[in-house]
Amino acid sequence: MEKVAGDIHGYTFGTTEVAASPVSLQELENLKITVGFTEEDQRSLLLAGEVLGDQTRQIVEHWRSGIIAGIPNLARHSRTPEGEANPEYLAKSNLRFQQWILDTCLRPYDQDWLNYQQEIALRHTSLKKNQTDGVRSTPYVPLHDILGFIAVINETIKPYLAAKNHSAEDVDRMHRAWCKSMQLQMALWTKPYADSRMAPNEW
């Protein structure tokens, strides 16, 4: 599997450290049908992975420094509770953010992927935020901020998909597949937030 760096701190995809998702593979298959996620979308994501492969650092910089850093409500989640920057935390989570782009495009959406979606979600809730990197920061990322920011991700990814001279049609196809994957992932990420035994009241 392609990785953005040899050592990605806290990246536990496919390891025994990741618990089984409470969502079943059958539920994932049903969700794919609801989203209209097809085999063509899967192929388009593979192409997107090729296209984005050497741009992940630049893309995450764009999101983090270009956008999130300018929105106090979002920037605070990478800072201390007192509002101080924590460059080490940011650097570590940025590498995982980069790898997430590749995983979105290149991984099969199987049991390991499903488990890791739940892990990603939990790491934004009070159950697991800050633990991976042993930092002090906000206790959780509110669900509405996660869903909201996906709009920015969907909009800003398009020029990067177009950066390798593919036809407008191919770029549109990759972009549609990307957006559908975001929709799948968003739906999965809401799971712990909507569960009264996990992370309720973190909207």
Place this chain on the structure above:
Amino acid sequence: MEKVAGDIHGYTFGTTEVAASPVSLQELENLKITVGFTEEDQRSLLLAGEVLGDQTRQIVEHWRSGIIAGIPNLARHSRTPEGEANPEYLAKSNLRFQQWILDTCLRPYDQDWLNYQQEIALRHTSLKKNQTDGVRSTPYVPLHDILGFIAVINETIKPYLAAKNHSAEDVDRMHRAWCKSMQLQMALWTKPYADSRMAPNEW
């Protein structure tokens, strides 16, 4: 305000029947910033409203009969618990679905709109589903199905936005604004699902 029919059963937008949203206008403004929803997007939605105005019936037919009816997990929410069709329920909720397209495009996103987003969300949860039309059906629509189906809505709306001979650039602009509005609305709709005093465990 433009309406798709003189009498839309259960459409209570802006009336005293709609409770105040637990989300504040300030939170909505912050969410708009997170989503990157700009004044240009608002203008693009007004144009989209013009374009879609006489197509809402066709669009909702496409979603309901063309897509939802073929996905048992989704279709059951308009049927009786025994799986029987309820054409009257469908007809009533379809009119509101049509009006929602117009409201998305033409309404200012103010306190009334914010309140109605919460009302829409509640009508999908066990707190309010089926009550508006006095029907027997599934107790709630799972959150992941709502989020999932927005992907289909976003994909299928585009040809309708392009149906009035606007430039590809204008169509793209309308579509981007539409998708951002969906993101705003999805974030708002998760509110009761993520609140342990409202509709937890309806993922």
